[in-house]
Amino acid sequence: VLLIGYPIIASGIYxxxxxxxxxxxxxVGWKNYQSLFTDPLFLKSVWxxxxxxxxxxxxxxxxxxxxxxxxxxxxxxxxxYRAFVYLPMMVPAVVGGYLWRWLLNAQYGFVxxxxxxxxxxxxxxxxxxxxxxxAIILISLWTVGGTTLIYLAALRDVPKELYEAASxxxxxxxxxxxxxxxxxxTPITLFQIIVAMIAHLQIFTLPYVLSKxxxxxxxxxxxxxxxxxxxxxxxxxxxxxxxxxxxxxxxxLFIVTLAVTSVILLTSRFxxxxxx
Amino acid sequence: xxxGLLLAGCSGTTSSAGAPTQIxxxxxxxxxxxxxxxxxxxxxxxxxxxxxxxxxxxxxPVKQLASMSSSTPAFDISDTYGDQTQSxxxxxxxxxxxxxxxxxxxxxxxxxxxxxxxKYKGKYYSLPFALQSNKLIYNKDLFAKAGIxxxxxxxxxxxxxxxxxxxxxENGDIKQLGLGWSDNAGGLAYxxxxxxxxxxxxxxxxxxxxxxDPKIVAALSAYQKDVVDAYGAGAVAKFxxxxxxxxxxxxxxxxxxxxxxxxxxxQSDHIARTAPTLNWGVADVPVASASDAGASLVYSSTLxxxxxxxxxxxxxxxxxxxxxxxxxxxxxxTAANLPALVSLxxxxxxxxxxxxxxxxxxSALPSDKLQTMGTDPNLLDYESMLKTAFQKIMLxxxxxxxxxxxxxxxxxxxxxx
Numbered sequence: 001v002l003l004i005g006y007p008i009i010a011s012g013i014y015x016x017x018x019x020x021x022x023x024x025x026x027x028v029g030w031k032n033y034q035s036l037f038t039d040p041l042f043l044k045s046v047w048x049x050x051x052x053x054x055x056x057x058x059x060x061x062x063x064x065x066x067x068x069x070x071x072x073x074x075x076x077x078x079x080x081y082r083a084f085v086y087l088p089m090m091v092p093a094v095v096g097g098y099l100w101r102w103l104l105n106a107q108y109g110f111v112x113x114x115x116x117x118x119x120x121x122x123x124x125x126x127x128x129x130x131x132x133x134x135a136i137i138l139i140s141l142w143t144v145g146g147t148t149l150i151y152l153a154a155l156r157d158v159p160k161e162l163y164e165a166a167s168x169x170x171x172x173x174x175x176x177x178x179x180x181x182x183x184x185x186t187p188i189t190l191f192q193i194i195v196a197m198i199a200h201l202q203i204f205t206l207p208y209v210l211s212k213x214x215x216x217x218x219x220x221x222x223x224x225x226x227x228x229x230x231x232x233x234x235x236x237x238x239x240x241x242x243x244x245x246x247x248x249x250x251x252x253l254f255i256v257t258l259a260v261t262s263v264i265l266l267t268s269r270f271x272x273x274x275x276x
Numbered sequence: 277x278x279x280g281l282l283l284a285g286c287s288g289t290t291s292s293a294g295a296p297t298q299i300x301x302x303x304x305x306x307x308x309x310x311x312x313x314x315x316x317x318x319x320x321x322x323x324x325x326x327x328x329x330x331x332x333x334x335x336x337p338v339k340q341l342a343s344m345s346s347s348t349p350a351f352d353i354s355d356t357y358g359d360q361t362q363s364x365x366x367x368x369x370x371x372x373x374x375x376x377x378x379x380x381x382x383x384x385x386x387x388x389x390x391x392x393x394x395k396y397k398g399k400y401y402s403l404p405f406a407l408q409s410n411k412l413i414y415n416k417d418l419f420a421k422a423g424i425x426x427x428x429x430x431x432x433x434x435x436x437x438x439x440x441x442x443x444x445x446e447n448g449d450i451k452q453l454g455l456g457w458s459d460n461a462g463g464l465a466y467x468x469x470x471x472x473x474x475x476x477x478x479x480x481x482x483x484x485x486x487x488x489d490p491k492i493v494a495a496l497s498a499y500q501k502d503v504v505d506a507y508g509a510g511a512v513a514k515f516x517x518x519x520x521x522x523x524x525x526x527x528x529x530x531x532x533x534x535x536x537x538x539x540x541x542x543q544s545d546h547i548a549r550t551a552p553t554l555n556w557g558v559a560d561v562p563v564a565s566a567s568d569a570g571a572s573l574v575y576s577s578t579l580x581x582x583x584x585x586x587x588x589x590x591x592x593x594x595x596x597x598x599x600x601x602x603x604x605x606x607x608x609x610t611a612a613n614l615p616a617l618v619s620l621x622x623x624x625x626x627x628x629x630x631x632x633x634x635x636x637x638x639s640a641l642p643s644d645k646l647q648t649m650g651t652d653p654n655l656l657d658y659e660s661m662l663k664t665a666f667q668k669i670m671l672x673x674x675x676x677x678x679x680x681x682x683x684x685x686x687x688x689x690x691x692x693x
């Protein structure tokens with residue numbers, strides 16, 4: 001009650017005040033919520049977050065599903081390959097972020113060096129505004145191992161008899177995936193989509209590490225193209241000390257997350273296969 | 277937020293009769309500079325018996341801020357930057373110092389531009405302890421190779437020298453740039469802000485912020501034309517994106533990738549230790565008009581007392597000790613920062629082989645051409661908007677006029693006239 005209930009209730013109350021931690025909160029009614037929609041930085045952070053979520057979640061799910069299939073093949077050394085895919089998950093996000101800053105260096109980075117080997121001119125990943133968000137998505141896909149392992153466990157639970165029966169009926173690889181694998185995986189996919197969606201809506205560490213240049217500087221990247229919702233909320237609260245405004249942002253994020261999750265759950269009855 | 281409210285430390289233990297009062301000085305300096313601060317604390321503690329100062333290093337500004345929101349103070353003195361003072365004073369975070377400054381300190385000896393930033397609504401809320409100010413630092417060997425025998429004194433000279441000192445490859449890639457910055461974190465802002473001042477402009481007046489001051493716009497336009505338009509935004513971004521770490525042996529100025537940078541006096545120490553063979557010089561930042569000679573940006577590290585301190589009197593006594601000529605000289609001459617006292621401009625303490633060319637920065641302290649970024653209570657937000665605008669100028673997505681007009685409009689929309 002003290003550690004969870006009180007902050008939730010308090011932030012709800014503060015969201016209707018002008019409060020900077022040092023002076024008594026002043027009631028401002030709905031002003032904080034209204035101001036959000038005319039705040040260019042807020043709108044930019046919303047756009048950046050929606051972009052990362054809409055592009056990042058399908059890519060995460062698709063790539064994890066593909067990797068899970070590959071890791072489910074009966075080949076020599078498979079346990080080792082599974083460990084390799086999961087390995088980036090063991091690297092702390094901050095360490096991984098700093099590592100990728102160098103890998104994505106426009107002039108000396110390994111990524112652009114590799115691209116040039118195949119004749120593709122490397123972009124200015126963290127320098128050019130258009131490439132900040134793709135860089136975040138690229139790095140977040142590096143840690144797709146956790147999602148992959150969950151899919152792999154689900155794949156191994158699919159009864160073998162179903163595939164054998166399908167083979168007898170003349171089903172090909174695509175047919176087996178469409179009529180056996182995918183329906184069996186839909187409950188897990190529902191879980192994966194919700195978890196990935198929430199993680200993307202709250203993404204903080206990667207854009208912070210990739211765009212933060214010094215202790216005193218504000219993160220967000222060139223032209224604030226990496227300023228995500230959570231990053232702007234953090235800045236608003238702990239740099240600008242606008243706790244009322246930040247509380248309104250937090251509540252709006254909570255409501256949007258709840259709404260999107262509800263929509264996904266409601267639509268799930270049309271595409272999630274459930275034996276029960 | 278609730279976590280912030282719960283973040284309460286212990287500080288300033290109340291003394292029993294006759295026992296010394298213990299106060300806490302939490303400082304952002306770390307490493308060698310943190311040790312230098314601790315050495316000053318030790319000397320203070322040994323010099324008297326009424327107050328015991330406990331030094332605590334903390335380089336996290338967010339933690340520092342959270343500590344000050346508690347009713348139980350975590351510290352009685354701390355440090356920040358001059359552009360923070362107005363904002364914190366307006367929010368009631370800082371204690372006014374005027375009552376403690378009536379004796380034992382000569383306020384007229386402080387660098388005037390730096391002192392202006394410490395005031396909010398006529399009262400002092402902090403005092404500058406160490407200053408940083410920018411000059412033009414140039415590579416003498418690259419100048420000689422390009423046939424240039426003296427650093428540029430005017431914007432016209434600067435334009436010509438940037439062209440002579442910039443080297444490109446066959447595919448347009450930049451190999452060496454005439455004027456850039458090696459500090460990825462703040463170099464762009466410091467360079468642009470300094471050029472604006474050297475152009476005769478003011479970033480802030482008593483009427484409010486003035487990002488589209490015509491002289492500032494002209495200065496930024498000139499740099500955009502000399503570098504971005506001349507060599508291409510993509511080529512410049514790619515060149516600068518490949519820079520090594522600031523003030524390490526891979527610093528692009530130390531390795532000869534940049535022929536000129538605009539940077540502070542601390543480079544004297546860094547270059548001496550990290551690139552001792554570099555043949556370098558320092559000069560005033562080139563100006564648009566001869567009447568602006570010596571114009572540059574100055575910024576400060578400051579000392580303050582949080583409003584929740586229970587021992588303001590004792591904290592003020594310690595601040596006066598720190599702001600004394602001897603303490604300031606001891607710290608700044610070893611930390612390679614400028615002192616905040618004009619009277620130290622001629623001190624031989626800074627004439628050290630470990631600080632080559634330092635005297636060029638030091639001798640500029642009495643100049644009335646030094647400016648800060650201003651005294652607006654929303655200065656940090658202003659600087660943040662400027663940084664974004666500077667990035668757009670360097671990416672060539674906006675002209676200097678458009679970028680600065682945009683900042684003016686954003687500040688007006690957010691904070692009014």
